[in-house]
Amino acid sequence: MNDYQAPADLLKGKVILITGAGDGIGAQAARTYAKHGATCILLGRTVSKLEAVYDEIVNAGSVGNAEPAPEPAIVPLDLKGATPSHYQQMTQTIIDQFGKLDGVLHNASVLGHL
Template sequence: MNDYQAPADLLKGKVILITGAGDGIGAQAARTYAKHGATCILLGRTVSKLEAVYDDIVNAENVGSAGNAEPAPEPAIVPLDIKGATPSHYQQMTQTIIDQFGKLDGVLHNASVLGHLSSFKDIEQQEWLDVMQTNVNGTVFLTQALIPALEKADNASVIFTTSSVGRKGRAFWGTYAVSKFATEGVMQTLADEYQNKSLRFNCINPGGTRTNMRAQAFPAENPDTLKTPADIMPMYLYLMGNDSIDVNGQSLDCQPKR
């Protein structure tokens, strides 16, 4: 799966929502999904970053299934800060998606915040609440709201972003680690509820990747030793396309040896 070779038209006709689409892995996933034919809905809190990804997509030429160059589908921009959004915001957005596109074929839950690395006893209450609001609560309420749109697709895929510290706790990573343990639990619960249905749920652990969050966590690390977001896209393509139609309830690693 990490060396998966996606067909050029893997996502043709699909509508995919990406959170945290303005930077890092989310931005690269949006560009990659669009390159393979998807209409991408770019959700993020910084309009200028979303507009830059939008421009990258509309100015790129994709290779169609017949080998000819064709423009990527025009993406949509949704400026929204998950930290401050409410279930009502998500429900209104879902209705707009249904009205405009008729369905939703996939969601990549990429948006997360790290918080500060500290001893558990020193975690500040507000930081705990802020991290949980973005990484857990917002993800849950957004997923709840989107399910009616996802159920309108023939086969839909929801990908959550996890971490190795969300499987085995690590000292000083308390807030972020607990949020990712919760993410794994949300995915597993949904996957079991929707088993043998047209909607599947999985997690991706990107591993150490050249992103701003990684630099925040490991400021002394040489970023040139890390894979780029583009390097890990095969797994993101595999789980979003129909080749993974029978994969449900799995937590997969982009870099299993790291």
């Protein structure tokens, strides 16, 4: 089990929403999912951070060195202040642009004082 290597196209054709995708675990997950063929919907509060992850995914090139990685999408949204209307709009955008959602990594968090 320790030497498992995921196939390069493991997530090909999958659409995955990643909250907290601007940095840390969310950004790394998005890069990894894209590397394995997923279309990543990058959700977070800070547009500039989401754009940086977007650029990294696009610039990384290809899935398994064979074909271009799917273009990610950016959804700037602060979950803490989001209203039902924001969620309805996001849902409609996902339906209109992707037609489906195969998975969600809910990674967004705010770390208070330690």
